[in-house]
Amino acid sequence: MTDTVSRRSALRLLGGAITVAATATGGLTTPVHALNRPEAGAGPRVESLIGRLTLDEKISLLHGATDPNSLGQAGYVPGVPRLNVPPLRLADGPAGVRVTRHATALPAPVLLASAFDPELARRYGRVIGREGRALGQDVLLSPMVNLIRTPYAGRNFETFSEDPLLASDMVAAEIEGIQGEGLIATVKHYAMNNQEQDRMSVDVRVDEQTMHELELRGFEAAVGARTGAVMGAYNKVNGTFACENRTLLTDVLREQWGFEGWVMTDWFAAHSTVAAITAGLDMEMPDGTYLGTALRSAVQNGTVPERYVDRAVRRILTVMDRFGLLDGSAPPRPDRDAPASAAVAREIAEAGATLLRNERRTLPLARGGSLAVIGPTGALPFVSGGGSAHVVPDHADSPLDALKSRAGKLTYALGEDLYGKAIPASALDPAFDSEGQQLAAGQVWTYDGTLTVPEDDEWTFVLHFSSAPTARPKVLLDGTELFPQAPGYGEFFTGGLVSAAPDGLSVRRGTLTLAKGAHTLRITAQGGAGGLTFRLRRSTGATRAQDVAEAVAAARAARDVVLFAYEDATEGLDRTTIALPGHQTRLIEAVTAANPRTTVVLNTSSSTSMPWLGRTGAVLQMYYPGQEGAAATAAVLYGECDPGGRLTQSFPADDDHHPVAGDPRRYPGVDGTEEYSEGIHAGYRWYDAEGVRPLFPFGHGLSYTSFSYADLRARRTRHGIEVTFTVRNTGRREGIAVPQVYVGPSPRLRLEQAVRVLAGYRRLALRAGERRRVTVDVTARTLSCWDPARHTWVLGTGRRTVWVGTSSRELRLRTNVEVGR
Numbered sequence: 001m002t003d004t005v006s007r008r009s010a011l012r013l014l015g016g017a018i019t020v021a022a023t024a025t026g027g028l029t030t031p032v033h034a035l036n037r038p039e040a041g042a043g044p045r046v047e048s049l050i051g052r053l054t055l056d057e058k059i060s061l062l063h064g065a066t067d068p069n070s071l072g073q074a075g076y077v078p079g080v081p082r083l084n085v086p087p088l089r090l091a092d093g094p095a096g097v098r099v100t101r102h103a104t105a106l107p108a109p110v111l112l113a114s115a116f117d118p119e120l121a122r123r124y125g126r127v128i129g130r131e132g133r134a135l136g137q138d139v140l141l142s143p144m145v146n147l148i149r150t151p152y153a154g155r156n157f158e159t160f161s162e163d164p165l166l167a168s169d170m171v172a173a174e175i176e177g178i179q180g181e182g183l184i185a186t187v188k189h190y191a192m193n194n195q196e197q198d199r200m201s202v203d204v205r206v207d208e209q210t211m212h213e214l215e216l217r218g219f220e221a222a223v224g225a226r227t228g229a230v231m232g233a234y235n236k237v238n239g240t241f242a243c244e245n246r247t248l249l250t251d252v253l254r255e256q257w258g259f260e261g262w263v264m265t266d267w268f269a270a271h272s273t274v275a276a277i278t279a280g281l282d283m284e285m286p287d288g289t290y291l292g293t294a295l296r297s298a299v300q301n302g303t304v305p306e307r308y309v310d311r312a313v314r315r316i317l318t319v320m321d322r323f324g325l326l327d328g329s330a331p332p333r334p335d336r337d338a339p340a341s342a343a344v345a346r347e348i349a350e351a352g353a354t355l356l357r358n359e360r361r362t363l364p365l366a367r368g369g370s371l372a373v374i375g376p377t378g379a380l381p382f383v384s385g386g387g388s389a390h391v392v393p394d395h396a397d398s399p400l401d402a403l404k405s406r407a408g409k410l411t412y413a414l415g416e417d418l419y420g421k422a423i424p425a426s427a428l429d430p431a432f433d434s435e436g437q438q439l440a441a442g443q444v445w446t447y448d449g450t451l452t453v454p455e456d457d458e459w460t461f462v463l464h465f466s467s468a469p470t471a472r473p474k475v476l477l478d479g480t481e482l483f484p485q486a487p488g489y490g491e492f493f494t495g496g497l498v499s500a501a502p503d504g505l506s507v508r509r510g511t512l513t514l515a516k517g518a519h520t521l522r523i524t525a526q527g528g529a530g531g532l533t534f535r536l537r538r539s540t541g542a543t544r545a546q547d548v549a550e551a552v553a554a555a556r557a558a559r560d561v562v563l564f565a566y567e568d569a570t571e572g573l574d575r576t577t578i579a580l581p582g583h584q585t586r587l588i589e590a591v592t593a594a595n596p597r598t599t600v601v602l603n604t605s606s607s608t609s610m611p612w613l614g615r616t617g618a619v620l621q622m623y624y625p626g627q628e629g630a631a632a633t634a635a636v637l638y639g640e641c642d643p644g645g646r647l648t649q650s651f652p653a654d655d656d657h658h659p660v661a662g663d664p665r666r667y668p669g670v671d672g673t674e675e676y677s678e679g680i681h682a683g684y685r686w687y688d689a690e691g692v693r694p695l696f697p698f699g700h701g702l703s704y705t706s707f708s709y710a711d712l713r714a715r716r717t718r719h720g721i722e723v724t725f726t727v728r729n730t731g732r733r734e735g736i737a738v739p740q741v742y743v744g745p746s747p748r749l750r751l752e753q754a755v756r757v758l759a760g761y762r763r764l765a766l767r768a769g770e771r772r773r774v775t776v777d778v779t780a781r782t783l784s785c786w787d788p789a790r791h792t793w794v795l796g797t798g799r800r801t802v803w804v805g806t807s808s809r810e811l812r813l814r815t816n817v818e819v820g821r
């Protein structure tokens, strides 16, 4: 683990310096759908190449290497110049192209999925596809389609949903969009990478039916959309690491689904040479620990037949050939079209905006009215989550500015201080400038003194520093280290917003309860190659009370309040609670008590508990809305568009009532093993099976208008069932309806079945009074269960109930249909 961490840290640091370059715009997108043409196995060009490549050349294609001309992307494969095989550059995903240059920071995938509109996913993919090619990339390390299984998982914002049908639709459309622009897509992380805690090692025990009916469906859909690559996950599945798991890599992926592309590891997720290549792994990333010289020796000493190497090379070259990378037929790299991409980013942020509550006509806000904006993310835009999903945005506007142009009188109050306030010089003996220490390269600086605390209090110390996290100053209070190095990946995967100050310095926090009186303070710091700047700040009970008092005063003086609440998630770390972090709960309680016309805007990664919900006027879920998030949020708040999003995951009431609560074997695992013992009853299926009420159900989301639903009919077709119904906008303004079709269990199957599953949906824009007859086709796959005894899908025949609802709990219409062959 330590070794892996240090190798990864070297990689992160190498690619860590983000520089700013000019943005190219203009030029039309070249449609290259033709590159997606079907091919039957490897073509003659690929076979001829394989015949001419030396063993060393073949092996150089099977693992990552250092890019001599890096653009800041995550991975690189050198290619074989002698035979005109070009290098491959591989960049993250999933909410834009992650290189050192600017790119369009799109809304997080969970916000995209909230629009329940595969067409938007296709356009999202097209933006990334074009930008990826424009920014010198060949492969995108995205989309992520792992299901949202636990509310704590650090990457829930990077993926789509807890529901396999919605996730499948999204992933397929996005891949078509990405690859339609000539960029190779990589669906990740195959499979069962549903949490960050212990992600490098946890052994997920899951039964065959559960795996096929839930997590694997999205990956199968990605294969159906002809994804060029698949990324194997870090974790184990049923006892074997995903990247050497024959069941996953060969039996399911190749034999059942007919995948023709290549499988690469997640970064440092390979664990073996022989087991991995024979199980079906094709490429190791980002280096060649196992598929480099170790593989060459294994071939030379006869442990691995060379045909396995040829097989992997063939899979990679076949995709490269399909994308025109071997014969120069790939279209020239386009320029970025930043304005057009930004327009898509904004449209999607508005389309996914999910209005969870709206009482007493709190929203939409009236233009020109007095408004108090509260919360750190009201001023600092919350663009994206942390980890490998972070994109360097073209720009990021402050929500405050976006609201200013619409409000009459606007006041702003911080409410919750993320970065601390200066420590008064009088509290430090001897005094030192805790606001701005500058050390030259190599300079060592030590402070030995005391900090005097005026009363018993909880202090949060906030260190701002310019160095790499591992070279930050060491601060000891009464001998206790205030900012210890986080274990595992903690240092490298910290959130995007809270771990960097507005001026770019890195930030770490440490909280202690301190008794009144003097405490010893010792600081040691050393300037690195570029010197070191740091400051030490703090928040105390007194400063917090002051921040809340200012927020309350602002709330009281305004007609309406918009309070921005945040939660900063990142890959590598899970949350430990679904409550809002810091002291935000107290802030919301105080502000809503002062002014009930308060709208809470949530810039959070996944579900949140809301003990304060009943006191609010409205709650708007925006997740991480991307670089156009401020404009989109303001447009929704002021009713310039209807909040078009619906929840793609159930929001639990609290930490004790959700599918993985109360059983550590289910989450986060015990002794390295985790059991998916909820089986097929994941997400809303669990709430229905257990009769537990979520805070907000899957599919929930309000509009500014109202809709009625009528005349449900369901009939059997050759491919499944056809469901028709009428939706009418009964309000006085145009709005978005997202009717959802749910289907109940088959009486004839002797298999575990859910109370109901999402079987289809439709996003509709209807004018006031407009009525639309809607048809939703439900496929045989949705009506089938995976039979583990026969290792195949079986259709759930017989009389089945069909509902049309506005969420998994709000079922408006119901009928029955006879399903049969």
Ligand code: BGC
Pocket (backbone or CB within 6 Å): 074, 092, 141, 188, 266, 267, 388, 571
């Ligand atoms: C993540 C992947 C990512 C890769 C390259 C890994 O830590 O799990 O999603 O594509 O790094 O940055």
